[in-house]
Amino acid sequence: MQPHLKVKKIYITSSMIIITIALLAFFSPEKALFLVDKPISEMDMKWDVSTIKQTYENVKLPYRFKDYEKNALFNATTVLPKEFPEGISILVRASMQDITVYLEGQEIFKDERIRQEFPVYPEVSMWHLITLPEQSAGKELTISYYSRIGVFQGVINEILYGTGDALIHHVIDKHMVGLIVAGFMMLVGLIAMIASFFLKHIGDQRLFYLGAFSLTSSIWMISEMRVLQWSIGNRFVLGGISYLMITLIPIALLRYLEAAVLWSYKRTIDFFVTIFFILFWGTLGLQLVGIVPFIQSAMVVNVIMGLSILWIGMTMLYEWVVKKRTLAKHYFIVSIQSASNSNL
Numbered sequence: 001m002q003p004h005l006k007v008k009k010i011y012i013t014s015s016m017i018i019i020t021i022a023l024l025a026f027f028s029p030e031k032a033l034f035l036v037d038k039p040i041s042e043m044d045m046k047w048d049v050s051t052i053k054q055t056y057e058n059v060k061l062p063y064r065f066k067d068y069e070k071n072a073l074f075n076a077t078t079v080l081p082k083e084f085p086e087g088i089s090i091l092v093r094a095s096m097q098d099i100t101v102y103l104e105g106q107e108i109f110k111d112e113r114i115r116q117e118f119p120v121y122p123e124v125s126m127w128h129l130i131t132l133p134e135q136s137a138g139k140e141l142t143i144s145y146y147s148r149i150g151v152f153q154g155v156i157n158e159i160l161y162g163t164g165d166a167l168i169h170h171v172i173d174k175h176m177v178g179l180i181v182a183g184f185m186m187l188v189g190l191i192a193m194i195a196s197f198f199l200k201h202i203g204d205q206r207l208f209y210l211g212a213f214s215l216t217s218s219i220w221m222i223s224e225m226r227v228l229q230w231s232i233g234n235r236f237v238l239g240g241i242s243y244l245m246i247t248l249i250p251i252a253l254l255r256y257l258e259a260a261v262l263w264s265y266k267r268t269i270d271f272f273v274t275i276f277f278i279l280f281w282g283t284l285g286l287q288l289v290g291i292v293p294f295i296q297s298a299m300v301v302n303v304i305m306g307l308s309i310l311w312i313g314m315t316m317l318y319e320w321v322v323k324k325r326t327l328a329k330h331y332f333i334v335s336i337q338s339a340s341n342s343n344l
Helices: 003-026 164-174 176-196 206-224 235-260 263-288 294-321 326-342
Strands: 047-050 055-059 073-079 089-094 098-103 106-111 126-131 140-146 159-162
Touching: 089 098, 089 164, 106 126, 126 164, 159 164, 164 176, 176 206, 206 235, 235 263, 235 294, 235 326, 263 294, 294 326
Parallel strands: none
Antiparallel strands: 047 055, 047 073, 073 140, 089 126, 089 159, 098 106, 098 140
């Protein structure tokens, strides 16, 4: 058999196997045989929310106080329905906040961070899974919040209730597609970076930088999906990895584009790369000494990233339209399509 026919046979056979499995899965009569298949619900009863400045009655969560009403300490209170089921847990999303939970005025849960002067580790947005005591139905439930971060003062997220395993499954299942995509990107990135050490004949490090871009992007994606806490309990990772990745992602992308298509713009790319390295160490240092938290320095990083993306787009458009470089046209179109897909 000729080599090209052998290759075609491999593609055809692989496609048939994938299509067969997909069709059988699609037409399967039972598609909900999960280990966890229990209902969860929003606590959509009426709540009273308050700061030292203002109180509002009979509101629904999520809720955000107006800027002039914000305070570091704020509360949300409701009375549980008399038919509220026994053995139930509530799932609270604390956005860089300490929380204390009371039932009929008695403290049943508390997560208060012990803050140190140096090094100052980042505030963390996290989930809290709290099992309510027996015979909680009909009793007053109060959640007290405290935050040092201005943007999250007065922010009360939605609260879910159900069995503990169902609540955990709900959070993970909600981001399952994203986790699969991020996991694939991470695997591809690692393979590309390792392969770059063996494929010296390429002549540059584009494969390494492409792998680094894929790896850092996947880490950022997983961090932003709010599920990292289920596998990692490290404060620095949960509170800082996302902010650090947004300084490293553009470095990998810029170096890859330099090797692949923008080699004549090395000085400008060196300038941007230097800026992002300074931002990486600067944001890290400012956080550790307690001067500027990650969430505030991220605004500067995002502005510089936006400028670098704008420069990349304009430069590739110039290379395509003015210098008639087909390679620049290809990269420009792919970049636009990628940006459009990421916004969907």
